[in-house]
Amino acid sequence: MSSYAVTGASKGIGREFVRQLAADPTNTVLTIVRNPESPDISELASNHPNVHVIRGDVTDPKSILEAASAAAAVTGGTLDVLIHNSNAVDIASISSNPTQIPFDAEAVRRIFDPSLSTAIYGGLWTTNAFLPLIERGVQKKIVHISSAMADLDFINKSGISYAVAYAVAKAGMNVQIAKYAAELAPRGIKALALSPGWVDTWEGEKPSQVVEADNVMLKQFQVVEPDCKGQIQPEESVRKCLQVIERLDAKTTGLLLSHNGDQAKWL
Numbered sequence: 001m002s003s004y005a006v007t008g009a010s011k012g013i014g015r016e017f018v019r020q021l022a023a024d025p026t027n028t029v030l031t032i033v034r035n036p037e038s039p040d041i042s043e044l045a046s047n048h049p050n051v052h053v054i055r056g057d058v059t060d061p062k063s064i065l066e067a068a069s070a071a072a073a074v075t076g077g078t079l080d081v082l083i084h085n086s087n088a089v090d091i092a093s094i095s096s097n098p099t100q101i102p103f104d105a106e107a108v109r110r111i112f113d114p115s116l117s118t119a120i121y122g123g124l125w126t127t128n129a130f131l132p133l134i135e136r137g138v139q140k141k142i143v144h145i146s147s148a149m150a151d152l153d154f155i156n157k158s159g160i161s162y163a164v165a166y167a168v169a170k171a172g173m174n175v176q177i178a179k180y181a182a183e184l185a186p187r188g189i190k191a192l193a194l195s196p197g198w199v200d201t202w203e204g205e206k207p208s209q210v211v212e213a214d215n216v217m218l219k220q221f222q223v224v225e226p227d228c229k230g231q232i233q234p235e236e237s238v239r240k241c242l243q244v245i246e247r248l249d250a251k252t253t254g255l256l257l258s259h260n261g262d263q264a265k266w267l
Ligand SMILES: NC(=O)c1ccc[n+]([C@@H]2O[C@H](COP(=O)([O-])OP(=O)(O)OC[C@H]3O[C@@H](n4cnc5c(N)ncnc54)[C@H](OP(=O)(O)O)[C@@H]3O)[C@@H](O)[C@H]2O)c1
Pocket: 007, 008, 009, 010, 011, 012, 013, 014, 033, 034, 035, 056, 057, 058, 059, 085, 086, 087, 088, 118, 145, 146, 147, 148, 195, 196, 197, 198, 199, 200, 201
């Protein structure tokens, strides 16, 4: 009988966390989304009485505090596991290398803001808002969904120079998680940055540019892990992530781990 809160649960990996967790009727699953009326989420909730849909925007402190209050009302003030999964990026600049970042303060903010707002400020506000619930929970686990794109060894070996703001924000998330782990260890609370692997979360048919970009990335990924065949499905990623979360303890708190539970096999 465990309780979970998942942010950014409207689609992709977040929605798959909700789907797999909801399959155990003894779980209580708090589904934090910006739009609770979105059809996919309403359908999941209507088929699973243990799924509770709560409005929450992680980039808005008032909204996420209200989401934590609504969650506390459902669970009686406790939470076992917080999964901060929300993410946003500036797609227009995703293929830019660092030397292409313009000498234009406003443009730079436009490039970095979506990633920093969701990963860094959103990670802080969401964690701090749900912390009183986590303190009263049994498992006491905080998980931020990060990326291998923020692992220095992975960047250096793959030679991936683009996705600057995304990777910088996820690297900051990893540091933030280590800070939470250091602060909260005496209270028995564990914190983990977790990379979900390379996961196909595209909805509908992929445009040719996306297919091309995937192929370029695959080649770069294969430099690091020659046996990588391509993207995995959300089902596999989340199944493995949940096993890693299950094993999270005082020894692994503060780390960035892959969905395989190590710092070696990221894909
Ligand atoms: N897919 C991969 O290969 C991969 C690889 C490494 C790491 N990751 C990480 O895994 C996580 C999930 O990835 P994904 O591919 O499933 O992403 P996705 O399909 O883009 O979904 C992102 C989710 O974040 C939500 N979101 C965006 N801004 C938000 C905000 N301000 N407040 C609350 N929610 C917000 C979106 O909700 P709306 O519907 O409201 O926009 C959506 O549910 C992300 O953190 C991503 O960085 C993914």
